[in-house]
Each structure stands twice: as C-alpha cells, then as structure tokens.
Amino acid sequence: MLLAIDCGNTNTVFSVLDGARILCTLRTSTEHQRTADQYYVWLSTLLAHHKIDMDITSVIISTTVPRVVFNLRVLSDRYFNCRPLVVGKPDCLLPTQPRVDEGTTVGPDRLVNTAGAFDRYGGDLIVVDFGTATTFDVVAEDGAYVGGVIAPGVNLSLQALHEAAAALPHVDVTKPQKVIGTNTVACMQSGVFWGYVGLVRGICENIRAEYARPMKIISTGGLAPLFGQGETLYDEFDEFLTIHGLTVIYNHNKDMGNI
DSSP, X not given: XXXXXXXXXXXXXXXXXXXXXXXXXXXXXXXXXXXXXXXXXXXXXXXXXXXXXXXXXXXXXXXXXXXXXXXXXXXXXXXXXXXOEXXXXXXXXXXXXXXXXXXXXXXXXXXXXXXXHHHHHOSSEEEEEESSEEEEEEEOTTSOEEEEEEEEOHHHHHHHHHHHOTTOOOOOOOOOSSSSOSSHHHHXXXXXXXXXXXXXXXXXXXXXXXXXXXXXXXXXXXXXXXXXXXXXXXXXXXXXXXXXXXXXXXXXXXXXXXX
C-alpha cells in the first residue's frame, strides 16, 4: 500500500491508498518538531481505529515546510523500510517539467496539483487551491505547469485583520445572508466572503484573457465549496486533487523504473 503525505503550512494530510482507492485520510497540524516515532504512534493508532492494516510499502511526500522532511524520511525508513519519494527533489521524476523562469523553484504543492488535475481533466486549466495561501496554477495543454498567482489565504487574511485592528474580533468564514452587514461580525464576514469571490473571479478572468484560449477552472481545498455556493466560480470541485496528484507522480516514477 502507498502512504501519500501532503504537508502544508497549517495541516498535514496522510492518505493510505490501495492502488487508486483511498482507504483512509487523516489530518494533523503541521509541526516540524514532531519526531518519526510520534508520527508512527499517531498514525498506527488511528489506522487501527479504522481497522486498516499498516501494510505500507511505499511513501511519497509533498511538503511546503522543508524542516519536516527529515522526520518523515526517518518514519519511512524506520517503520516502513522504504525510501520515500519527495516531490521537488531531483530524484523524483515529474510527468511533465514546468515551464517557468530559469532558476525558479516551483512549490511541490503546485506541481502535485498540476499532475493530478491534468490526469483527471486534461490541459488548459486553472487550479484554485484554498490553503494557507490561495493559489492559482495554470496547466498547459500538455500538462506542464506554466505559472500562476499567489494570494493571501482566507484564514490568513482574517487573522491579519483581527490582529492589526484592535476593535475587530476573530470571525468564522461563512456566506452572509446579505452583502450589507448591520453589525461588525456581519460586515467582516461579508468583506471576506464577497471579497474572495471577487478575487477568484477577477484573477481567473484575467488569466483566461491572457492565456487566450478556453480554460476549465478546478478548485480544491477545504474552503472551496463555501466560495462556490451559488456562484459559478468553478467548473469542478475536487476534494482529493492533491492526493490524486501524488499517486500520479508515484505511478510515473514506478513506470519509469525510478522506484
């Protein structure tokens, strides 16, 4: 079985797959101090709860937090007796190389989303990922990542607003009943919700105009369904796009004899 690990700035997702079938997906906060032994105790306890055997033979990792890689490598070596593939490292092959400015390092999360989206939906795509940052990835006709946009994430914007303005409380992200708020919380919720609807729509329209050919918009990330409520922002929502991208890259390396 394959263990696919998607480590973001806020949360880390562990998915156990049997072929293309996801058996279990588990989420924990990202902490670079967490040791391999702690990862194993947490993972084995929850998999036992879900009645899933720890028959893991391969591991692939995508992380935007470089400091966690060492302990995840130790986890793979010590408990699963395998050398993990780490997306973005030279020994991890990509189905299609990105086409960006020379010397530019593309985030592993963007490479993974590109691979997963192209495999499921073909080329000429905009992938919108609602994570710690809100990212827009442009996937070319042949599946290459060719650039994109990085904007502040929704929760990051709310946190900054709360911390910078003493009179403003921390609020949950939700779709308000109307645009014009009649109290502080409603005003903030309206600003965040409709502000990000406008941000997503405006950026995607400008990408399409610059790309000058029809493009599908694929969304992923926990808040994507919220911002799609009653709005035609996306063509598809794909909850497990990143995990699928990890399996695509793993299978590509396996087919190329790199594992």
